[in-house]
Amino acid sequence: MTDPIRPSGDSAATIEAHGLTKSYGKPAVRVLDGIDLQVGRGTVFALLGPNGAGKTTTVRILATLTEADSGTARVAGYDVVADRSAVRRSISLTGQFAAVDETQTGEENLRMMARLTGQSRAAARRRAAELLERFGLTVAARRPVRTYSGGMRRRLDLAAGLVGSPEPGVFFLDEPTTGLDPRSRQELWEAVRELAARGATVLLTTQYLEEADRLADRIALLDRGRIAAEGTAADLKSRVGGDRLDLVLTSRDAYLKLAGRAVHHSPGTLTLGIPTDGSAAQVRALLDEIDPDGREIERFSLHRVTLDDVFLALTSNAPMSNAPTPNAPTPNATTPTPPEASAHV
Known part of the structure; x- marks a missing residue:
């Protein structure tokens, strides 16, 4: 194994990827076909694309849950293969469904996560109280999570990801508003904006054009495993007219x-x-x-001109091939954690 690549303090990019490829199945179907990404520190970057475009696979590689067939990637200055443990200590991954215990209260969830990271009982109580306040959950802290709205569960999920992670940190949010009602989606958007305002780096995958337009500093339009276009929302719209x-x-x-x-x-x-x-x-x-x-x-x-126009103009009209769903288990997975579940790694 090569020596771990250590963080470089002068790099403006928190997430870097070069030439990532990934194929699944027999015969092999290429899901990623040479992805290059560079995400600046303290920004929100959106990977926008339809189902099967390769969004979740990209996140899994960057979060060390799957190894690329070829290419390189660094997160928080660490190589995702050579120094996987350091990457995991630097990130939080939230999938398409909140990974919290519905039978426990919000406070109990956060205290449990803090204890699992090795914090003392007193430190766990302090950290839980701090995060509940920060994410607007103090009033509901002692209610069972099953009574929370979708947006409240998502905010608790984000808080859980911060329990043991160094701040401001790196957040991977894989279609985090899937299944949420409009009010809950707005609540989560506010939480993401606050994370970015505090200096966190957020890589967000989404199928929702409005979500990318409202939240992202930069957007990469992913189509059939390739980056079709990248830039600010205004840049992309100007390409269409x-x-x-x-x-x-x-x-x-x-x-x-x-x-x-x-x-x-x-x-x-x-x-x-x-x-x-x-x-x-x-x-x-x-x-x-x-x-x-x-x-x-x-x-x-x-x-x-909207991102809808950009999407229709710059992506393929052809249906996706019979590529395996990104939520399917992969032969090179480095962990059994399914991509559709949140993982606070």
């Missing part, structure tokens, strides 16, 4: 006449999207130019 004037035409002849200058087409509804800078002056000029007599446009609306 600016604003769009959506016109619903009154006839098929009018639709066909304008189709050549449109960037969005919906023949079923006779709707075309025409590029615009969004200013009132240009919108008026376009309407006057396209329909000077007021007979060919039934109605119009101004459409701001």
Whole structure:
């Protein structure tokens, strides 16, 4: 085994990956096909993509739960293979379902986690009280977790991940809002924002475009095991275009006449999207130019480019192959912990 790679104090990147590949099954199906990532310290980075794109597999490799077939990765300055234990001491991993004991109270869950990390009874009580206060759970501290809302359980799950981890720390959140109602999702978003504000580095995987748009400093769009695009939300939107004037035409002849200058087409509804800078002056000029007599446009609306547009423009329309689900056990797994369960490693 090679010597452990020690942290470099001057590196601005907390998570680095180069050329990660991973295949599953026989015959082998490649799930990751050369992933490169660099996540800056104290930022929120979103891996955005559909089911089967490779998001969970990427997180499992970075969290030392699975080894890549090829490539290298460092987390908190440590090599994920050569110094696995040091990586695990530096991170918290939260999967798609909260890993807390529903029969215990929130306080009991945190005190138990603290004791498991070797803290004394007194230190465990202090740490539990501190985290309950920080995550807004003090009032519910002595209630059984089964009475908590989805958002409260998720906040408790994040708190549990901090019990024994050095702060500000590195957080891997693998589709953490799956199954949550809108209010609970908002609660978790606030918790993630607070973590980042305190200097934590967060790598978030999600299928929710709004979630990536609202939370992430940078976004990587993962499609069929490859990074299709990366940048800030604004950067990605600029690759697709600016604003769009959506016109619903009154006839098929009018639709066909304008189709050549449109960037969005919906023949079923006779709707075309025409590029615009969004200013009132240009919108008026376009309407006057396209329909000077007021007979060919039934109605119009101004459409701001969203991550939905980016996603549709930059990812494949083809269905995913018969790649195994990332939640399936893998032959090179370094731990039996299933990826769909949270693991405070």
